[in-house]
Amino acid sequence: MCKSLRLAYVAEIYESIPMESSEMFLMRLFETEMRLCEEAKAERLIKKSKFINNKSLEDYRWHDNIYFPRHLKKEELMSLSFIDHQQNIVLTGAPGTGKTHLAIGLGREACRKGKEVRFFRVSELVEQLTKAWRDGKLSSFHARLDSADLIVLDEMGYLPLSKESAELLFHLITDWYEKKSIIITSNLEFSQWNRIFTDPRLKSALVDCVIHHAHILTFTGDSYRVTHALSRN
Numbered sequence: 001m002c003k004s005l006r007l008a009y010v011a012e013i014y015e016s017i018p019m020e021s022s023e024m025f026l027m028r029l030f031e032t033e034m035r036l037c038e039e040a041k042a043e044r045l046i047k048k049s050k051f052i053n054n055k056s057l058e059d060y061r062w063h064d065n066i067y068f069p070r071h072l073k074k075e076e077l078m079s080l081s082f083i084d085h086q087q088n089i090v091l092t093g094a095p096g097t098g099k100t101h102l103a104i105g106l107g108r109e110a111c112r113k114g115k116e117v118r119f120f121r122v123s124e125l126v127e128q129l130t131k132a133w134r135d136g137k138l139s140s141f142h143a144r145l146d147s148a149d150l151i152v153l154d155e156m157g158y159l160p161l162s163k164e165s166a167e168l169l170f171h172l173i174t175d176w177y178e179k180k181s182i183i184i185t186s187n188l189e190f191s192q193w194n195r196i197f198t199d200p201r202l203k204s205a206l207v208d209c210v211i212h213h214a215h216i217l218t219f220t221g222d223s224y225r226v227t228h229a230l231s232r233n
Contacts, residue, residue, distance in 0.1 A: 045111035065221035093219025
């Protein structure tokens, strides 16, 4: 009967629920069922997101060299309200200052709250886009991302893009405009994005699309990895 009702855990947990009264027994039983289902769903979403590591907000080291826009507080960022409003988060600054960790931490927290997330290194996404375009499967590639609430694009600007790749990425991001949220990490300020997008009109249009509903955080200071390596010497 539990299987027929799609109650995944009741048959396993009912004996462990205290029987103070019929009402309390059922309430605690169903609360536990719901919690276990939510945890299982979060794990499925995390696996589907393809994060590159297990970083989370719980182990993130906040530091004084993260500069928030005046209208955004750390607590509001961690609440993920930006996803409900289809807003973007842009994290810019030198390598090793915690941008990717924060992006993955926010993405993982979104999965825990039932949001569908996709993580891409920009260079790998461009490769997949190019292959899909050459194979005549670009529409189906776009469609596979339709259900996502949040897209994380990591390392925008580490490699320059060809004209073909830049246009493919541009059309994908503009498809998401005001439909889903994007987190972008980049070692380049917007004024330097001409290194990525050689067509100035394409670069201008993309920046305008990204920052229209965006919160921009700037990371300064030394690389965690370099600092940690030097501290061991």
